[in-house]
Amino acid sequence: MGRLFRWTVRAVTAALLLALFALVFVYYLAARSLPDYSGTHPVRGISAPVEIVRDQxxxxxxxxxxxxxxxxxxxxxxxxxxxxxxxxxxxxxxxxxxxxxxxxxxxxxxxxxxxxxxxxxxxxxxxxxxxxxxxxxxxxxxxxxxxxxxxxxxxxxxxxxxFLFSNEIAxxxxxxxxxxxxxxxVQMGSHIQSEVLRARVALAIGPERLADILPDAPGTGVAALPEYAALFNASPRDFAALAPLPATDPLSPIAPTGMGGASNAWAAAPSRSAAGGTLLANDPHLGFTAPTIWYLAHLELASGGVIGGTIPGMPVVLVGRSDAFGWGLTSSYMDDQDVFIERLNPDDPGEVLTPDGYKPLQTRASIIRVKDQPPVTIELRWSENGPVLPGNHYGLAAVTPKGHVAAIGWTMLTAQDRSMTSALHLMQSKSVAEGLRAGAAFLAPSQNITMIDANSIALKTVGAMPRRTAGHMTQGRLPAPGWEAANRWLGFEAYAANPEF
Missing domain, CATH: 1.10.439.10 (Penicillin Amidohydrolase, domain 1)
Incomplete structure (x- = not known):
């Protein structure tokens, strides 16, 4: 019995020592991946020595x-x-x-x-x-x-x-x-979800109570919306309006439909400041993540120093200040997305109806590689209004009648996007006037920029605003027939039309 006890103690001790050694080894490997901020390191790609000083x-x-x-x-x-x-x-x-x-x-x-x-x-x-x-x-x-x-x-x-996932890094x-x-x-867009929700509610309770459940914002400036089913010569029973929405994944960039939210920003002119200067405060209410979305940094550029919040992956201070200029961002909630319901040609499902008759969809194959599974090939499709999405995205199946598909119009879905240029010009602005000019090239995501210099304050909405016709059947509040010319965008509004204070 004593011998068994001694061998048991030895085995347990050996197992504990082995586990401790494994933990120390794992910690050592993981610690090697943590940055060391001290020292001097040679690199290729710079013209002269660069100094990165870390504060406390x-x-x-x-x-x-x-x-x-x-x-x-x-x-x-x-x-x-x-x-x-x-x-x-x-x-x-x-x-x-x-x-x-x-x-x-x-x-x-x-x-x-x-x-x-x-x-x-x-x-x-x-x-x-x-x-x-x-x-x-x-x-x-x-x-x-x-x-x-x-x-x-x-x-x-x-x-x-x-150490836990693939370390292949391009x-x-x-x-x-x-x-x-x-x-x-993509992460900040919400109007596709809003249009789908409004259509689902309209199909379930009718237009009479729709305004009570989902009142229009900003108010009565928008005309009454038509009955949704009637837009497609259908009845509410032709839609799966009450079907549950697809489950969301924490890794998805699509914001779930939730309660109201907002970011905060305010500015005070010198006449309203006890110190006689301008004041600016900003709190962009982005979601909690680990690590956080923001990354604080101070850049000493030829145009002067600037400090504020960057986002890893982009070479720009998105919210911050310099000696002469400060700016903050809040979401504008501009309606820069529309859902278009496209009618398929019953004789050729590769065509959809347009104001000029049936036209073929643009298509391209794309291969998605899946870990531990065979690759999946999907067919990408575009109508004249934008990319065609299957019904399992955004809950579109619930508001798409049989014989139709949904396409998305979105201001950011273009290669003519100079938003990064605009953001870098804003970062290096020296006055409110320069900041206002810098915003002209910004496309998406639409933001309200609150800005100050030594003597003045301003707020400007930046981002492309779709130009809709006065005869648009749903005013962009509900999915609309994509084959009706009145529902199609006429380009973008001029930058001067964006709100400014």
Whole structure:
């Protein structure tokens, strides 16, 4: 009995020591992926030494001889601290989450492939101005310099999360940064969900009570909406309006329909300030995430120093201040999305009705690779109004009658997107007047910019506003027949038409 007890003690002790050794080894490997902020490191891609000084909160303060060197260092710092976050943002925009997470994220990838925002971001690189392209390129080189150092010095896998998931990392390119900005538009968009919800409620209770359940905002400025089913010569029974919505996934960039929310910003002119200067406060209410969406940084540029909130993946301070200028962002909730119900040709489901008769849909195949599963090939389709989405996205099946499909009109679904150029010009503005001019090129996601300089304050809505006809059948509040000319967009409103105070 004594011998059995001694051997049991030895076995348990050995097991505990082995487990302790395994924990120490895992900690050592994970710790190798954590950045070391001290020391000097040689890198390729900068014109002169660059200094990244971390304060007590580890906020990087970046000093370089040229703006390109500063953007390089910002990319380096972002990759040091938030590489996993950047990879996830890029994979989401590309529709490549399933390569890591398997079948669970297949529907997310299916949607992102159909929106095709990464291909649009690749094309949009060419329409940025020269300083912006240089900033994007320098930033990408900085990210890749960190990846090179991780590989050369065996610094773990670059991020602790990469010990659990695939550590295959493609080099960062300028289009990746533009794709992250377009992904923000996807994450902040809400009008597709609102149109679907309004149509479902209208089908369930009728138009008489619709205004009581979902009152129009801002109020009575919009004419009464028609009965939804009547738009398609159907009855409410022809729709699955009461069918449950598809389950959401925490990794999905699509915001679920929820309770009302808002961000905060206010500014005070010198006449209303006890100190005699302008004041600005801003609280963008973005969702809780780990890590947080924002990343504070201070950039010392040729135009002067600027400090504020960046988002890993983009070489720009999105909310912040300089010595002469400050600005904050809040969502404008501009209605920059429309759902178009397209009527299929009963003799050829590859065609949809247009004001000029039936026309073929544009199509392209796309292959989604799925971890531990065979690849999935999907057919991407576009009508003249935008990408065609299956009914399992946004709950569109509930409001799409038989013999029809749903297409999405969205201001950000274009390669002619100079939002990054606009954001960089805003960051380097020296006055409210310059800030207002900088917003002219911004496309999406639409924002209200509250801005101040030493003497004045302003608020301006930036982002493309669709130009709808006065005869639009649903005023953009409900899905509308895509074959009716009155429902189609006539381009975008002029920037001067956006609200300004």
């Amino acid at each position: 909160a580890d906020v990087p303060h970046i000093y370089g001889e040229t703006d390109a060197d500063v953007y390089f260092a910002l990319g380096y710092a972002h990759a040091q601290d938030r590489l996993w976050q950047m990879i996830m943002l890029r994979r989401t925009a590309q529709g490549r989450l399933s390569e890591v997470f398997g079948e669970r994220t297949l529907q997310i990838d299916d949607l992102m492939r159909r929106l095709d925002i990464y291909a649009l971001a690749q094309e949009a690189v060419a329409v940025q101005d020269q300083p912006t392209r240089e900033a994007l390129t320098a930033y990408a080189h900085g990210v890749n310099a960190w990846l090179d150092r991780v590989n050369a010095e065996s610094l773990g896998r670059g991020a602790p999360e990469l 080099p960062w390119v300028p289009a990746d940064s533009l794709a992250v900005l377009k992904l923000m538009a």
